[in-house]
Structure formats: structure tokens, C-alpha cells
Amino acid sequence: MDDAVAKDTLLARRKELVGHLTEVEHQLDETPTKDLEDFSTERQGDEVLEALGQAELNEVRRIDAALARVDAGTYGICLDCGDDISDARLAILPDTPLCKICAAKAA
Numbered sequence: 001m002d003d004a005v006a007k008d009t010l011l012a013r014r015k016e017l018v019g020h021l022t023e024v025e026h027q028l029d030e031t032p033t034k035d036l037e038d039f040s041t042e043r044q045g046d047e048v049l050e051a052l053g054q055a056e057l058n059e060v061r062r063i064d065a066a067l068a069r070v071d072a073g074t075y076g077i078c079l080d081c082g083d084d085i086s087d088a089r090l091a092i093l094p095d096t097p098l099c100k101i102c103a104a105k106a107a
Contacts, residue, residue, distance in 0.1 A: 001090040007070045014063045017056045024053045062095040
């Protein structure tokens with residue numbers, strides 16, 4: 001995958017995630033209801049939002065690491081074995097630091 005295309009793809013996804021994380025943060029900051037039944041339901045929803053937010057934050061961190069590899073000229077090179085990561089894999093997982101073989105070993 002071309003570095004410029006990869007960078008554009010990664011930046012677009014990062015922008016999308018940061019926007020959604022901001023929405024999640026605002027929802028979690030809302031004043032809770034005083035009704036006990038509603039509060040319980042809201043708390044369950046908050047737990048789901050917190051988990052989703054954490055997953056998205058982890059993805060932002062992976063994207064930041066991939067962007068650093070783009071800037072360093074090492075994007076698309078497996079961090080474990082040093083082989084090229086296939087374009088097909090990068091198209092599906094643009095923030096991946098590992099080739100298919102090394103990712104399978106790590107799993």
C-alpha cells in the first residue's frame with residue numbers, strides 16, 4: 001500500500017474515532033437520573049459506552065503507531081520478522097504492525 005494512501009486512510013479513521021470518543025464522553029458526563037430503575041438502566045448503558053470507548057481508544061493508539069511507522073518509512077514492514085506486510089492485509093487492517101504469519105504466531 002502506498003504510504004500516502006495509508007496515511008490518508010489512517011488519518012480519516014482516526015478522525016472518525018476521535019469524533020465518536022467525544023460523543024461518548026459527552027454521554028457519560030450527562031447528569032444521571034434520580035429514578036432508581038432508570039439509573040440502573042443508564043449505568044448498564046454507561047458500562048457499554050465505556051467498553052466501546054476503551055476499544056476505540058486502543059484503536060487510536062494503534063493508528064498513531066502506524067502513522068509513526070509511515071513517517072519513519074517502515075510502514076508495511078512486519079515488526080517481528082521484517083518481511084513486507086501484504087497489501088491485502090493492510091487494506092483490511094491498515095494499523096497492523098505484523099504480517100499474517102507473525103500475527104498468527106502471536107495469537
